[in-house]
Amino acid sequence: MGLVTDNLPGALLPLPGGGALLTAIDQVVNWSRANSLWPLTFGTSCCAIEVMMATGAARHDLARFGAEVARPSPRQADLLIIAGTIVKKMAPRLRTLWEQMAEPRYVIATGSCAISGGPFLYHSYTTIRGADEVIPVDVYVPGCPPRPEALLYGLLTLQKMIREGTTLARPGEVRKPVLAALPDGMTLHQVRAEIAELVQETATVDRAAAATVGASYASASRV
Amino acid sequence: MNATVATTLRARLDALPSQSLLGTQEYFVNMGPQHPSTHGVLRLVLKLDGETVHQVIPVLGYIHRGIEKICEHSNYRQLVHLTDRMDYLSALANNWAATMVVEKAAAMETNSRIEAIRTLVTELQRIHSHQLWWGVFGMDLGAFTPFFYGFRDREILTDVFERTIGGRLTMNYIQPGGVMHDIHPELVADVKAFLAVFKPRLDEYEALLSENVIVQERLRGVGVLTAQDAVALGATGPVLRASGVAHDLRKAEPYGLYGQVAFDVPVGSRGDCWDRYAVRMQEMRQSIRIVEQLLDNIPEGKHFLVKPAAKIKVKPGVWYSHLETARGVLGAMLVSTGGEAPYRVHFRTPNFNNLWAVTTTATGGRVADLVAILSSLDLVIPDIDR
Ligand code: SF4
Numbered sequence: 001m002g003l004v005t006d007n008l009p010g011a012l013l014p015l016p017g018g019g020a021l022l023t024a025i026d027q028v029v030n031w032s033r034a035n036s037l038w039p040l041t042f043g044t045s046c047c048a049i050e051v052m053m054a055t056g057a058a059r060h061d062l063a064r065f066g067a068e069v070a071r072p073s074p075r076q077a078d079l080l081i082i083a084g085t086i087v088k089k090m091a092p093r094l095r096t097l098w099e100q101m102a103e104p105r106y107v108i109a110t111g112s113c114a115i116s117g118g119p120f121l122y123h124s125y126t127t128i129r130g131a132d133e134v135i136p137v138d139v140y141v142p143g144c145p146p147r148p149e150a151l152l153y154g155l156l157t158l159q160k161m162i163r164e165g166t167t168l169a170r171p172g173e174v175r176k177p178v179l180a181a182l183p184d185g186m187t188l189h190q191v192r193a194e195i196a197e198l199v200q201e202t203a204t205v206d207r208a209a210a211a212t213v214g215a216s217y218a219s220a221s222r223v
Numbered sequence: 224m225n226a227t228v229a230t231t232l233r234a235r236l237d238a239l240p241s242q243s244l245l246g247t248q249e250y251f252v253n254m255g256p257q258h259p260s261t262h263g264v265l266r267l268v269l270k271l272d273g274e275t276v277h278q279v280i281p282v283l284g285y286i287h288r289g290i291e292k293i294c295e296h297s298n299y300r301q302l303v304h305l306t307d308r309m310d311y312l313s314a315l316a317n318n319w320a321a322t323m324v325v326e327k328a329a330a331m332e333t334n335s336r337i338e339a340i341r342t343l344v345t346e347l348q349r350i351h352s353h354q355l356w357w358g359v360f361g362m363d364l365g366a367f368t369p370f371f372y373g374f375r376d377r378e379i380l381t382d383v384f385e386r387t388i389g390g391r392l393t394m395n396y397i398q399p400g401g402v403m404h405d406i407h408p409e410l411v412a413d414v415k416a417f418l419a420v421f422k423p424r425l426d427e428y429e430a431l432l433s434e435n436v437i438v439q440e441r442l443r444g445v446g447v448l449t450a451q452d453a454v455a456l457g458a459t460g461p462v463l464r465a466s467g468v469a470h471d472l473r474k475a476e477p478y479g480l481y482g483q484v485a486f487d488v489p490v491g492s493r494g495d496c497w498d499r500y501a502v503r504m505q506e507m508r509q510s511i512r513i514v515e516q517l518l519d520n521i522p523e524g525k526h527f528l529v530k531p532a533a534k535i536k537v538k539p540g541v542w543y544s545h546l547e548t549a550r551g552v553l554g555a556m557l558v559s560t561g562g563e564a565p566y567r568v569h570f571r572t573p574n575f576n577n578l579w580a581v582t583t584t585a586t587g588g589r590v591a592d593l594v595a596i597l598s599s600l601d602l603v604i605p606d607i608d609r
Contacts, residue, residue: 044286044605045264045286045308046393053374059375084263084605085286085288085605087286089285120290125292127288127289145392147391
């Protein structure tokens with residue numbers, strides 16, 4: 001009983017006569033969940049090299065934290081590490097994968113692409129500006145790409161959240177990291193609206209410039 | 224298991240009638256976009272009859288980020304950093320291709336120190352990229368050890384890059400008019416230390432995977448790409464050279480300092496998976512040769528000739544230049560109507576053309592061979608979709 005009583009004070013109430021009363025079964029369950037995460041191998045682009053491969057390899061050794069049993073099938077996984085850009089064509093697939101995963105499931109978004117669109121925030125007509133537009137994200141790991149150490153820290157944070165029972169479960173919930181850093185009086189909604197405006201502005205074609213191009217194209221010397 | 228047994232086993236498998244007495248049906252299977260062997264989000268629609276592949280139809284666009292369009296909205300400096308994210312395993316070569324075309328368009332000069340640094344780091348990254356490929360190739364064939372070995376040695380080189388460049392993967396180092404920072408004073412010593420470790424390790428790689436009978440049997444005669452097909456598909460890089468065409472832009476149109484160093488271009492003869500494997504293994508040795516020649520001869524001078532803050536303006540016109548990345552020919556095309564931003568940018572990426580080799584080589588083979596073929600093509604999917 002030492003393991004449980006030492007790690008989870010209050011979870012077990014010793015009764016007179018040698019018995020024990022399990023006061024918080026959730027704590028025991030969460031503690032075991034936190035230490036046996038099975039990630040889904042899901043990498044769409046550059047971040048996958050750092051986050052999925054380098055972190056899993058010998059030097060950074062994800063196995064130290066009990067999360068190395070990467071499963072290619074979503075049905076066997078309970079941790080989705082979004083490594084890379086999500087574009088419009090991929091978004092429904094991401095949603096499907098998440099829905100197929102075993103509950104309770106957790107999501108870590110790694111890299112600026114999965115957080116906000118990253119280098120493709122402006123002017124891209126395909127990138128989803130943040131994976132949390134599609135599925136709920138528990139932990140954000142910034143970087144382009146994040147170092148393997150950063151993912152390890154993100155994983156430890158997630159484990160802490162699982163133990164405390166503060167992970168997100170419902171679709172539509174968003175916990176953006178920028179919220180903490182926002183100045184007083186500014187809302188996430190305003191930031192979104194501004195970004196949408198900028199994206200709209202830059203997505204429109206400059207007709208005047210396009211008209212002159214035909215002429216210069218013809219006169220342009222091929223080098 | 225010795226070679227003859229496996230050969231007869233394969234022969235026996237191949238001799239099995241594809242249509243059983245009960246009659247079989249063709250069916251479709253989706254491989255990807257979420258599949259561990261497609262190395263990203265490539266989707267292949269397979270037309271199968273049992274284990275036999277009848278047709279492979281690649282479906283693209285699951286990671287199309289619109290890089291070329293974003294380039295139109297960026298100035299000539301900004302667009303370089305987007306190229307990191309296409310073929311992120313050859314980030315420096317990508318930077319260089321974009322830089323090269325900008326320098327050509329804006330008539331910018333470089334000096335021999337800049338060219339030497341560029342050649343050195345790009346060649347190191349060819350090793351870096353092939354190390355990863357080797358590990359993943361082993362993993363795709365069902366052996367997990369190569370993955371750990373490849374990454375173990377790759378991390379040493381990653382540290383070397385990190386010291387000079389500051390990045391581990393998306394480096395953004397080569398800039399129009401120079402390189403971002405001067406090389407770290409310890410770079411030469413670091414690289415020498417790496418080579419001292421890596422050269423014996425390369426022999427270890429060969430002993431582990433190349434001399435393994437199972438690996439040989441799985442690769443020899445599988446996924447044969449004829450020289451004719453390779454040229455017709457526009458395949459480049461190790462994929463083309465494995466088919467026996469000795470085309471390498473480092474030799475054919477030397478850029479950087481490639482004209483001044485001695486190296487060979489390894490070529491294969493049959494164009495099967497084994498040749499593609501062997502060509503890359505040889506290329507690592509050749510890259511080591513190039514690095515060793517450059518290492519002690521980096522000329523003195525400035526590491527940039529144009530201030531990083533200086534605006535670049537380009538006259539109206541069309542420019543193209545290309546170079547050899549770890550995967551093949553990367554071409555960059557620029558259309559300018561004058562001013563500080565391009566009118567159109569297009570990248571001719573090696574993986575896009577190399578991908579189509581799978582449609583001709585995998586048909587008639589088995590599903591397990593398809594995985595070996597895909598891995599031997601060494602595809603980077605964001606480079607295909609851009
Ligand atoms: S955050 Fe950076 S490294 Fe990661 S997928 Fe996006 S562009 Fe690539």
